[in-house]
Amino acid sequence: MAKFFILIVLFFSISVAAQTEFFHSKINLSENKLEEFYSSFSIDDAQVYFNANDYQVYAYDKKTGDLNWSYYSGYKTNTAPISVQEKLFSRITDGKLLQMNPKNGDTIQTLKIEKLYTPPFFKDNIMYCAAILPEIGGAILAYDLNTNNILWQKYIGHGASYQPYFLKDKIVARFEDMFWFELDYNGNALDKSENCYSKNTEPPFEEYFCNIQYDIVNQYHKDLATKNVTIDETKYYYGANATVVLKGNKLKIINNKNKVATEISIDKIITLLETEANDYTAILKVEENTVWFIYENILAVYDFKNNKTVKAFDLSKWNPHQVILDGNNLWLISRKDGELVGLKLELDPADEAIRAAKAKLFNQTHQCGNEAEALNEARKKALDTVKK
Known part of the structure; x- marks a missing residue:
């Protein structure tokens, strides 16, 4: 494996920050379980849900680190258990999606869905999501959890792996790997002009989806239900006053007028020299004029208004596989041993x-x-x- 050594070079001021490990799971994964590395996690207000390389899902208390419950799913994946609005969804090995009680891990019901790739959105007690259905494959749909039934569904094929854009009065979803289209929360296509793409001409799945005439992805959206979106290898974060795009070694800032305000090469902020390579990237938070992002084992805090990197944390000790920022705590899965790790980020009290x-x-x-x-x-x- 190629080796690089990471030296942080910060413009205007140099602030290499420290972190303290306060949690480390003790699963003790064997080498053979780490050979095919698939692992993921998610968090809510109370717990961390860890889908480990041993095919188990573990629920840890965020404050105490205690293991509250675990269960054998027979399935390991880079798609994390989904926790939203005190609901927990997790897939098991036979292609079933479970709704679980997050407090004790008990199964509430088995959904008529095989897989969720992205977080759903809840409106008026109905779940809206892109998912894999056993009958038709990839679909955008509305699901009533009270009756455990699909209210409506639209075939989108491979588009099910893309995060839908849930707006106030419409959904923008991806059809196959081809284009985005709009529909309302009743499942009706909003554009019904004659020049539409079509798929599945046989009832009951015939649809005419019209390609939207604007760039939904590279826009300022302050009111999106899901702020953090990944499309192919590009990361998007839709903040309150800016959209931040991370693609390759470039950061792009789109302001609230839908103009590219800043575009900067990350190697102008950090200089890569020699350490273990890591291609994992993520935008963790956009707050006011500051973006927190992961690049080559570095957590960087960049002030894009003043063109200044204000903090940097070296994570090469853990070589992270996935990362979530939770206040001043950073949770990650270590590629070194496959364990879940919690880090306390040491921030200057006055600055914080x-x-x-x-x-x-x-x-x-x-x-x-x-x-x-x-x-x-x-x-x-x-x-x-x-x-x-």
């Missing part, structure tokens, strides 16, 4: 107090034009708090 106050007030004052004055007051209060 100011950052939190700025983020809160940014949301409160963004539309009223008093942001600068409010932020100055926040800085004062935050620094006074830290001094005390």
Whole structure:
């Protein structure tokens, strides 16, 4: 394997931050179980759900690290158990998707769905999602969990692996690997012009989906239900005041006017020299004018307004397979041993107090034009708090 050594070179100021490991699962995976490395995890307010390389799903308490429950799924995958709105969905080996009780791991019901690739969206107690169905394959659909029935379904084939864009009054879904189309929450196609693509001309799955005439992906969307989207090898994060795109070694910032405000090469922020290679990338958070992202075993915090990298964390000790940021805690799966790891990120108290106050007030004052004055007051209060 190619070797690189990572040296962090930060413009304007140098701040190489530390992290403390507060959790490490003790599964002790054997070498043969790590040979085919498939593993994933997700989190909610209370627990971390870890689909490990031993075909087990483990639920750990986020605060204490205690193992609350586990079960044998017979299935290991890079697609994590999905936890949303106090509901948990996980796949088992015979191609079934279970709705589980997140508190104890008990099965609530077996859904008429084989697989979810991306997080669903709930509206009026109905689940909307792209999924694999046993009868027709990939579909966009509405599902009533109370009756365990599909309300409507539209064939989209390979488009089921793409995250749908759930907007206030419409869904934008992917048809095959070809194009995006719009439909409402009753499953009706919104564009019914004659120049439409078609698929499945035999009832009851005949549809006429019209290719949208705008770029849904590379746009500013502050109200999307799912903020973090991956399409092929490109990562998208739809923040409150900017969309951030991570593709290859480039970061692109799309502002709220749908203009590319910044495009920067990551190697202008960090210099890659010599350590174990890792092609895992992720955008973890976009907050005000700052993006937290993973690139080549580095967690970088970049201020795109001021063109300044303010923090960097070296994660090469764990060579992460997947990463989730949860407040000041970073959860990851280590490629070294396949274990789940929790890290406490050591942030400067004054910086963190100011950052939190700025983020809160940014949301409160963004539309009223008093942001600068409010932020100055926040800085004062935050620094006074830290001094005390």
